[in-house]
Amino acid sequence: MSDSPEAPAIAPVSALMRRAKVRAATEHTTVGVVRTDPDGVVSIACACGMTLTNGPTWSLDEHIRLHRAEARFLALAAVAPDGIPRLVDWPLQS
Ligand SMILES: [Zn+2]
Helix, strand or coil, X not given: CCCCCCCCCCCCCCHXXXXXXXXXXXXXXXXXXXXXXXXXXXXXXXXXXXXEECCCCCCHHHHHHHHHHHHHHHHXXXXXXXXXXXXXXXXXXX
């Protein structure tokens, strides 16, 4: 259907952005098992080298979700087309 001549032209997500999303997911998978320290800190390693943990106001699951979302954002923002309207100023100011 979408390839019929009458169908409106919808620009597909670029291969560059798809690859960036897959790369971010691959580079930020959790590694090994969840570790629980005697003080109650729960942690797991990420493939990028960062250790993800719970904290005083967040759970390990929340940290994992935020970490993956940030990684996906950074990867997509880095390859997004020039001129695309953005919610966040890019490049990020440090
Ligand atoms: Zn990571």
